Amino acid sequence: MIKTNLYLPYEVLFKEINESLHTEVGNNFFELLYIVSGTGVQIINENRLSYEPGHLFLITPQDAHSLEIKSPTTIFQLRFTDIYIKNGPFTSNNLYKLEYILQHAHHQPGCILKRITDKNLVHPVIEAIRHEYHNPTLYNTELIQLLINTLIVIIARNISEYLPENINKQSDGKTHHLLEYIQTHIYEPEKLSVTVMSQKFGISETYLGRYFKKQANETLQDYISKYRIKLVENRLLYSDLRVGEIANELGFNDESHLNKIFKKHRGTTPSAFRKNKVN
Numbered sequence: 001m002i003k004t005n006l007y008l009p010y011e012v013l014f015k016e017i018n019e020s021l022h023t024e025v026g027n028n029f030f031e032l033l034y035i036v037s038g039t040g041v042q043i044i045n046e047n048r049l050s051y052e053p054g055h056l057f058l059i060t061p062q063d064a065h066s067l068e069i070k071s072p073t074t075i076f077q078l079r080f081t082d083i084y085i086k087n088g089p090f091t092s093n094n095l096y097k098l099e100y101i102l103q104h105a106h107h108q109p110g111c112i113l114k115r116i117t118d119k120n121l122v123h124p125v126i127e128a129i130r131h132e133y134h135n136p137t138l139y140n141t142e143l144i145q146l147l148i149n150t151l152i153v154i155i156a157r158n159i160s161e162y163l164p165e166n167i168n169k170q171s172d173g174k175t176h177h178l179l180e181y182i183q184t185h186i187y188e189p190e191k192l193s194v195t196v197m198s199q200k201f202g203i204s205e206t207y208l209g210r211y212f213k214k215q216a217n218e219t220l221q222d223y224i225s226k227y228r229i230k231l232v233e234n235r236l237l238y239s240d241l242r243v244g245e246i247a248n249e250l251g252f253n254d255e256s257h258l259n260k261i262f263k264k265h266r267g268t269t270p271s272a273f274r275k276n277k278v279n
Helices: 082-086 092-105 117-133 140-162 164-170 175-182 194-201 205-216 220-236 242-248 255-266 269-278
Strands: 008-016 021-023 030-037 041-043 046-049 056-059 067-069 075-080
Touching: 008 117, 030 117, 041 056, 046 220, 056 140, 067 075, 075 117, 075 140, 117 140, 175 194, 175 205, 175 220, 194 205, 194 242, 205 220, 220 242, 220 255, 220 269, 242 255, 242 269, 255 269
Parallel strands: none
Antiparallel strands: 008 075, 021 067, 030 056, 030 075, 041 046, 041 067
């Protein structure tokens, strides 16, 4: 499969597809994919979830993504690069947070719209983009860009709910880098020790925990544990991986270790959680 590069700040596409659609890891752009009509299965980083009209997916450069078509599907695709974000109308105070939020959306499979009001808002925005796209007239480009910016802010608002509450409201640059480091190396527990991170970020081992809790309003180990458990949930719900395979992928000592940690946080075993949620 050939990687695709985007040479413009953004690109808008409307497609009718009857065969499976694949997105390669390593593209140089983000992609918003909205299901206008049709049904099938979305696969993102080996997680599977059914799609239907109204679902909106964000695909980052780190994601492997495909659609398995069950019925003829019409999609809206918006591709945009970091350059578009940096040159957009976003204020300097929010620019870094917006970039961070977009870069770390790839761990969340499924439709990114969690707010009912935003689901109702997205459809008319995309229909307006479609109208302007097919009926070019005066100020057409400027209006499309305003609508695109609206979509980007909507998805950022929904994705930000996965981040610690304080990070959404107030945090310095080092905190964002620290969270980025944790999420990047979540599969490598040896890189998430206090000793390694204190050396990486130039913060003493004795102060690192207090610093993180002040910024994120939860302890460093609590954040790492909750994040790993959330990833375990995603694997249980959206993949066919066995519990032992999930434990190995996410750096637990073995399946029994994962069972113990998962039951501590969720009050049930991974197998029981999967059975209850799927059934």
